[in-house]
Amino acid sequence: MALKRPLSQHAQIIFRAGVESVxxxxxxxxxxxxxxxxxxxxxxxxxxxxxxxxxxxxxxxxxxxxxxxxxxxxxxxxxxxxxxxxxxxxxxxxxxxxxxxxxxxxxxxxxxxxxxxxxxxxxxxxxxxxxxxxxxxxxxxxxxxxxxxxxxxxxxxxxxPADGLTLADQLQVVRQLSGGGADITQLNTVRKHLxxxxxxxxxxxxxxxxxxxxxxxxxxxxxxxxxxxxxxxxxHSTPHDALEILNRFDPERSISSAVYECLNQAEQQxxxxxxxxxxxxxxxxNNAVAVDAAGIAAESLGYNHVMQSARRSEGTAEEVGRHLADMTVEMLRRDPSRHHQDALITGGEPVVRLIETSRRGKGGRNQQLVLAAYERLLELDTSEPIDFDRLVILSGGTDGEDGPTDAAGAWIDGEVHRRARHLSLNAADFLRRNDAYSFFEQAGGLLMTGPTGTNVCDIRISLVDRLN
The missing domain is CATH 3.40.50.10180 (Glycerate kinase, MOFRL-like N-terminal domain)
Incomplete structure (x- = not known):
């Protein structure tokens, strides 16, 4: 039975409030x-x-x-x-x-x-x-x-580009590090010295x-x-720091030798x-300001809410998404006599490890995160049935861009779940191919905002309603 309260609409209202605040x-x-x-x-x-x-x-x-x-x-x-x-x-x-x-x-x-x-x-x-x-x-x-x-x-x-380097050199570095799952600290440390x-x-x-x-x-x-x-x-970083990062993500030295030469010479500069x-x-x-504003919006809609903005790198989108699913199910199975509407609002910026281009689909870290959360929900559904109509998990980039796509992110709810089942979409297969956009394009749930005029990492919203 469908809920009277449109949880996915509430999640989008809360997301927009966070974005507008920054x-x-x-x-x-x-x-x-x-x-x-x-x-x-x-x-x-x-x-x-x-x-x-x-x-x-x-x-x-x-x-x-x-x-x-x-x-x-x-x-x-x-x-x-x-x-x-x-x-x-x-x-x-x-x-x-x-x-x-x-x-x-x-x-x-x-x-x-x-x-x-x-x-x-x-x-x-x-x-x-x-x-x-x-x-x-x-x-x-x-x-x-x-x-x-x-x-x-x-x-x-x-x-x-620093002397001796080209745009192609810089693109090669960015793609190598990003594709290997480098976080923003590692990526920008290298960028600074080039x-x-x-x-x-x-x-x-x-x-x-x-x-x-x-x-x-x-x-x-x-x-x-x-x-x-x-x-x-x-x-406060050094060219040696940048070299250590490159050695980790480019062990076979596939990046242009000019990049390594630049870093070796940069100590004197x-x-x-x-x-x-x-x-x-x-x-x-920053992200904390956006998460706080999203929490205020959730409260205005009647949700008992918990907020958290990460202060350091979070790991992979898949890990964060699965944890978010666990937390959402925990909220869903609480005693409804205490709080029947709960919200978990978090902020951060995980990374995605990309497979080789020949097998890679289309998506971004927020879409990957939500799809990983959905895969985890399906696993939990086998032990004790989950009423997907009583929850929504949304994740979006505050800038309105999620990877090389026109979506800010995605959400999963009862409607998306039913369409995915009807179309026999295999979440794990889309995850393996970094193809979350294609999954949500077919099942619904793409978060479309366009450019927002801000950029403070991501906002994730989990909502549950245990009564209606």
């Missing part, structure tokens, strides 16, 4: 304030009289929305703030370069589509845009204030102007040197800390 434009409007004598960036104050122009630069899935929020905030405060010129350049994914019609946009400020939607890899356009960013930063004067807008996805959008802009090198290029970096974190624990590969932060003495870095949003 949208780039909203966070900037809440963080920045322009006044006649001061400009406030959170609790950091800048003397308004000391600057004539703000140079906005940056990269990431949310950086375009952050730039929109900056101009909206300035125009709202303009009566008291006086005239400030804005200029600069930001690299954003395709679809995130649109400027709202209500804004009077500065002529010298560019939102540049530096990669296609759904393709989270460096491109030649990203290199072109990065060179423009480096130009703006290096030419800034003492009467300029450089404001860097950084968010997740910045590593693929802020790209300038770049002319990451690992603090963007800040080092700003020789004459003060710089403020506003960061929307997509790395668990908010380590500033890893978010977007730390373009404005002193790097480490940046001195004083090269970044003019920089202030501020984290303005």
């Amino acid at each position: 949208c780039g434009d909203r966070l900037i409007r809440d963080t920045v304030q322009f006044g006649p004598t001061e400009i406030w960036f959170a609790e950091h104050c800048v003397d308004r009289q000391a600057i004539d122009r703000i140079i906005l630069v940056g990269a990431g899935k949310a950086s375009g929305a952050m730039a929109v929020g900056m101009i909206e905030r300035y125009q709202a405060d303009a009566a008291s703030a006086g005239l400030i010129q804005f200029a600069g350049h930001l690299n954003v994914p395709q679809g995130c370069e649109r400027i709202p019609e209500h804004l009077s946009w500065p002529d010298d400020l560019t939102l540049f589509a530096a990669r296609p939607a759904g393709v989270n890899e460096p491109t030649s356009l990203a290199i072109e845009g990065t060179d423009r960013i480096l130009h703006w930063v290096s030419e800034a004067t003492p009467r300029d204030l450089v404001v860097v807008l950084i968010s997740g996805g910045g590593s693929a959008l802020l790209v300038r 770049s002319a802009v990451k690992g603090g090198r963007l800040a080092a290029a700003c020789r004459h102007a003060p710089m403020i970096s506003l960061v929307l974190s997509d790395v668990l624990g908010d380590p500033l040197d890893l978010i977007a590969s730390g373009p404005t932060v002193a790097d 480490m940046l001195a800390p004083e090269a970044m003495s003019n920089v202030t870095n501020l984290v303005i949003g």
